[in-house]
Amino acid sequence: MKTMIRLLPSVLLLCWPLFAGPRYDLLLRGGHVLDPKNKVARVADIAIAGGKIARVAPNIPADQARRAVNVSGLYVVPGLIDIHVHVYAATGRRAAYNGDNSVYPDGFCFRNGVTTVVDAGSSGWRDFPDFKDRVIDRSKTRVLAMLNIVGNGMSGGEAEQNVADMQAQPAARRAREFPNIIVGIKTAHYAGRDWVAVERAVEAGTLSNLPVMVDFGRFWLERPYSELILKKLRRGDISTHMYFGSVPLFNDNGRLHGYLNEARRRGVFFDVGHGGNAFVFRQAAPALEQGWTPDSISTDLHVASMNAGMKDMLNVMSKFLNLGMSLPEVVRRSTVNPANMIHRPELGHLSKGAEADVAVLRLVKGKFGFVDSWGARLTGTQKLEAELTIRAGHVVWDLNGITRDDFRQLGKYERQEHFEWDGTLIQRPPDPPSAKR
Numbered sequence: 001m002k003t004m005i006r007l008l009p010s011v012l013l014l015c016w017p018l019f020a021g022p023r024y025d026l027l028l029r030g031g032h033v034l035d036p037k038n039k040v041a042r043v044a045d046i047a048i049a050g051g052k053i054a055r056v057a058p059n060i061p062a063d064q065a066r067r068a069v070n071v072s073g074l075y076v077v078p079g080l081i082d083i084h085v086h087v088y089a090a091t092g093r094r095a096a097y098n099g100d101n102s103v104y105p106d107g108f109c110f111r112n113g114v115t116t117v118v119d120a121g122s123s124g125w126r127d128f129p130d131f132k133d134r135v136i137d138r139s140k141t142r143v144l145a146m147l148n149i150v151g152n153g154m155s156g157g158e159a160e161q162n163v164a165d166m167q168a169q170p171a172a173r174r175a176r177e178f179p180n181i182i183v184g185i186k187t188a189h190y191a192g193r194d195w196v197a198v199e200r201a202v203e204a205g206t207l208s209n210l211p212v213m214v215d216f217g218r219f220w221l222e223r224p225y226s227e228l229i230l231k232k233l234r235r236g237d238i239s240t241h242m243y244f245g246s247v248p249l250f251n252d253n254g255r256l257h258g259y260l261n262e263a264r265r266r267g268v269f270f271d272v273g274h275g276g277n278a279f280v281f282r283q284a285a286p287a288l289e290q291g292w293t294p295d296s297i298s299t300d301l302h303v304a305s306m307n308a309g310m311k312d313m314l315n316v317m318s319k320f321l322n323l324g325m326s327l328p329e330v331v332r333r334s335t336v337n338p339a340n341m342i343h344r345p346e347l348g349h350l351s352k353g354a355e356a357d358v359a360v361l362r363l364v365k366g367k368f369g370f371v372d373s374w375g376a377r378l379t380g381t382q383k384l385e386a387e388l389t390i391r392a393g394h395v396v397w398d399l400n401g402i403t404r405d406d407f408r409q410l411g412k413y414e415r416q417e418h419f420e421w422d423g424t425l426i427q428r429p430p431d432p433p434s435a436k437r
């Protein structure tokens, strides 16, 4: 008896795994995993525990998870990262990107598989705290930001041309104050014939050790695009709107200008930034044929672009698929590439221990139309849809309820486990028949 009592703790310890319950919260089974950073492109299971990726391997037993979901036939990719959006809604400013032109991120992103966005300069150093308070701090979407070199951000009209408000020192100070959120400096919409906006943005980027993203605004002879990407931008800076109609991509023979690849060799990055006005098939299609591919695919999301040809991240990604880019390369440019461009290497992949941001995508075959900024259509045969989006281990979008049980299999008053955002996995007690609703 004494021996038994002495042994009891060890026996209990041995049995512990039997009592501890499943070790994973959620298991995605049988999907085709595309994780470019880790060079994974094969069928595998993904186990999630405590909001992190716990394991990626074939045939993880279903009983090791509280919920196992069959995602066979679907693509499982890192949560998408869109580094050019406008989400500074809520100020009430009319016709401004730091106002009514912006979109609330949670109301739009998850249904497209997007878990991280970078607001591209809607706010500047003056109004960034307001943006943070009104949007960033309240969003489940991970919202990062590039600060506009204009202190008052994208207020529209003359305010964005106010050279006196383009100040590198305070912008860099603000960036250093919020290193977890501010990932770059932006200049946009500048109509002057000089380099002031670009130079001040680069100065702020140098002071804060952050990349600069340039929307070149007007294209002037006095301010050639070639000079921007060959001389003004530094290694790691980003030229957005790369397929904009005014970008001089081709020589008279329709061949790609040599300076473009020269700039790429210097380390300048090129971003799609589709938007309402900046994606033209007559630029993009021949450019892609000659190897002029984007480093990052992004939307330039705002109220106008989402209702025009851009629509959403998956629609923009689908355009590249239908222009001949392979799905793994499209995913690379929507996950790990943009993460690295904003110096956030912890994002954009499915490594063990990474925050569990995951998109489960369906590649639908059929006949689809895609519209560009000059009102032209591309007819395509494939289109991506978001079946499931997971942010930090929580199911935030589930198009067809694949994480749910059929209602016929549940007891009369039984509710299914939810992956609630504000807590860990919880079991809702069934309501007794007498409970008031």
Ligand SMILES: [Zn+2]
Residues within 6 Å of the ligand: 084, 085, 086, 120, 215, 275, 300
């Ligand atoms: Zn933009």
